[in-house]
Amino acid sequence: MLERVTQSKTLHWLGRQLSNQDNPASWLDPLMTRINPMWIQAYTPARVEHVVQETEDTRTFVLRPARRWTGFQAGQHVNICTEIGGVRRNRTFSLSSSPLLWESQGLVTLTIKRLPGGLVTNWLHDQVEPGQVIGLGEAFGEFLIPEPAQPVLFIAGGSGITPVLSQLETMAAQDYPAPVTLLYFVRTRRDVIAGEKLRGLVSRHSSLTVQVIATNESEEPRFLKGEDLDEIPGLKSREVYLCGPKGLMDLANDLLHQRGITEDRIHSTFFAPPAPARLEGDELGGQVTFTQSDLQVGSEDDANLLEIAEAAGLKPQYGCRMGICHQCSCRKTSGTVINRLTGQVSGPGEENVQLCISVPRGPVSVDV
Amino acid sequence: MKKLNETQLQELEQDLNAIRDEVLADLGERDARYIRRIIRLHRTLEIGGRVMMPFGFIPPVFVAATASLGIAKILENMEIGHNVMHGQYDWMNDPDLHSQTYEWDTVCTADSWRRTHNYEHHTYTNVIGKDRDYGYAVLRLSDEEKWKPRHSLQFINYILLSVLFQWGVGLHELESEKLRRREIRWRDKLPFLKEFARKGGRQAFKDYVFFPLLTLPVAPIVLAGNIGANLIRNLWSSTVIFCGHFTQDAETFSEEECEGESKGHWYLRQLTGSSNFTGGRWLHILSGHLSYQIEHHVFPGLPAHRYPEISEKVQAICHKHGIPYNTGSFAKQYGTVLNRIARYSLPDRVRTRLEGGSAPQAI
Incomplete structure (x- = not known):
């Protein structure tokens, strides 16, 4: 996922003969981590330039990726990788800066909220300092600004603002001609991420309207309402972009459908935080997806992944x-x-497992 | 073999599981740092050896270059490749250190190794007829195999096997003994032979064609040095591996004893069928910690550099259950291996007379 394509075919072939590695360019990486981590080849290294405190629990990391990085479009995500306690961890985050910043200064930003109990986000907040190098994958995602320009409505919640920031900045720079509205839901006004930047964008970009709504400042929670949508001029002709917690996304989807906005005009993206660990033994089993074989099967009790795969004919x-x-x-x-031998519970992300001793707890996808 | 009843076996299993769980819970930065340090050393030695080799017309440089490349290959095969392919570092989630995709610097393909070594040898350790690593189907090392006249020259076979060890290991899965007995057909082995030719060709191309040609004016020197480095690795790895299961007191087992065995019985078999040797830190590192063969066989999935730490606990458990723990100096253990190869090359009648025992009953 994070490997980059190697140059010429002949050189790649020769490299494989000499290094016995499918990605021969990374053969020297162990030495490069010591000499200059920006020369690592297994992924695109990115140096942390500085870190900006956005709110109490949110920081923006300004990164300088190695020049060979292929860039991105506003609204896309990247995988980052880093080693914590000897274990390589991969996580996906939205890029919060405009591609223009990458093109002009070679910088990108990730705006990351600390998740309670989250391994990687807490590590990023507590351990990462300017000068450190993390790994970057190629950008991906279909959460893109419409082309040609059409009226747009963004509904963002909490840290779901991050891809929207990238898009608004890009739209402002090209003086996006159609109306753009952002409904930004935060717990309290103190939780507004990039407030100053948003104010600057509104003053620069005449067709942009931003409405910040605090959900938890009144006695009754103030969630998205039908009226919020009805007040938006030309709602029916807008492309709608949703990014936020599941509750907000579900609510927005319902209200939009009621108002006759069709599915093809609604674009959603969100990376849910991992579900909290459950410890009951009777919660074993779950839907198993074998991605390579394009197969889904249910499982019960303590059947291990190997048995499940074989029962499914794999x-x-x-x-x-x-x-x-x-x-x-x-x-x-x-x-x-769950590791049947040790009882250890795995993390939610991508990692290696032994099929014969791994028992699914909830839905699991494996590359089989 | 030392006999334990089911309750004792269960207790043994629990005792050993406790050691394993303790290490698993503690895996982390220290282990990652260790293996990366070894990998850095390997890269440095390999590059150093390759760069020095063309200057091998100066005799001390030739020695340094050959030793450097030879040690690099030893480290890569023993401490990195063998251990990574056991899945000892899978938890690091580093695609370059993943058991299923790692490919090593030797003729044997990683896939073939994982089948014959990780699965066959580690599951059926020292079960005569099941563990094809026991004597590598070339040597007779136990009286459970019937003596044949060809065995009388097996010491020569042993020396040949050691010198050409990487090719022997590469061809292990061919199962030549079964081909000879016509239990399988050559046709069945075509896919294997194709893979063998691909990997063997790659290794020969690298060391015996590419690098010599790259330094054409001194090609013979580079070729000689590369052959020397491979030879050093072959002799050393063969010696270490022979010390793991063929020493005097390493036990063998029959298929019947192991049918439907419990995990506790499997543990017992690993403990009594393997043997360690003692030595300094670098002897252990260069053996890929197979000097702790007993610990390795009990816990093949734990990072090998942990074996010295857990060795005392394993010994204590052996002591508690009255199980012998087979160890000794490298020289002593290797001596018993040579002795075993020599002894079993003789017909049983001659051998037992030499050993001063009585001839076994008619077989």
């Missing part, structure tokens, strides 16, 4: 079936599994 590689030989190790792309 033939993954295996050996001892007792957790010794690692013949059946493969990539889990999402979901939580």
Whole structure:
């Protein structure tokens, strides 16, 4: 996912013969981490230039990726990777800066909120300092500004503002001709991310309207209402972009549908924080997705992934079936599994698991 | 083999699981730092060896270059490749250190190794007839195999196997003994042979064609040095591996004993079928910590540099259950291996007379 494409075919072939690695460019990486981490080849290294405190629990990390990074479009995401306690962790975040900043100064920003109990976000907040290098993947995602220009409505909640910031900045720079409205929901006014930047954008960009709504400042929570939408001029002709917590997204979808906005005009994106760990043994099992085979099956009790795969007619590689030989190790792309030998609960992200001793807890995707 | 009843086996299993769980819970930065340091050393030695080699017309440089490349190959095969492919570092989630995708600097393909070593050898350790690593189907090392006249020259076979070890390991999965007995057909082995040719060709191309040609005026020197480096690695890895299961007191097992065995019984078999040797820190590192073969067989998935730390606990458990813990100096252990190869090259009648025991009953 984070590997970059290597130059010429002949050189790549020769590199494979000499290094025995499929990605020969990364053969020297262990030395490069010591000499100059910006020369690492396994992923695009990005140096942290500075860190800006946005709110109490949100920071913006200004990064300078190595020049070979291929850039992005406003509203896209990237995977970042970093090593915490010896374990490589991959996480996805939205880019919050405009592509113009990358083109002109070679910088990008990630605006990241600290998740309670979150391993990577807390590490980023507590441990990352200017000068450190993290890994960056190529940008991806379809949460893009409409082309040609059309009226747009953004509904963002909390840290869901981040891809929208990138888009608003880009729209302001090109003086986007159609009306743009942002409804920005925050818990309290103190939780507004990039407030100053938003004010600057409104004053620069005449067709932009921003309405900040604090949900938790009154006695009754103030959520999105039908009237909020009805007040927006030409709602029916707008492309709608949703990014925020699930509750807000569901509510917005319902209200928009009621007003005759069709699915094809609604664009959603959100990366939900991992569900809190549940410890009951009776919560084992779940929907298992075998991505390579394009197959989904349910599972119950303490059936392990290897048994589930075989019951579904798949033939993954295996050996001892007792957790010794690692013949059946493969990539889990999402979901939580329990190690049958140790009782250890895995993380929710992408990592290697041994199929024969991994019992799904809730939905799991594996690269089989 | 030392006999334990089911309750004792269960207790043994729990005792050993406790050690494993303790290490697993503690895995982290220290282990990542260790393996990366070894990898950096490997890269430095390999680059150093390759760069020095063309200047090998100066004799001390030739020695340094050959040793540097030879040690690099030893480190890569023993401490990095072998251990990474056991999944010891899978938890690091580093695609370059993943057991299923790692490919190492030797003729044997990683896929073939994972099948014959990780699965066959580590599951059926020392079970005669099941563990094809026991004598590598070339040597007779136990009286459970019937003596044949060809065994009388097996010491020569042993030396040949050691010198050409990487090619022997590469061809292990061919199962030549089964081909000879016509239990399988050559046709069945075509996919394997294709893979073997690809990887063997790659290794030969690199060391015996590409680098010599790259430095054409001194090609013979580079070729000689590269052959030397491979030879150093072959002799050393063969010696270390032979010390792991073929020493005097390493036990063998029959298929019947192991049918439907419990995890506790498997543990017991790993403890009694393997043997360690003692030595300094670098001897352990260069052996890929296979000097702690017992710990490795009990916990093949734990990072090998942890074996010295857990060795005392494993010994205490062996002591508690009355299980022998087979260890000794490198020289002593290797001596018993050579002795074993020599002894079993003789017909049983001659061997037992030499050993001073009585001849076994008619077989």
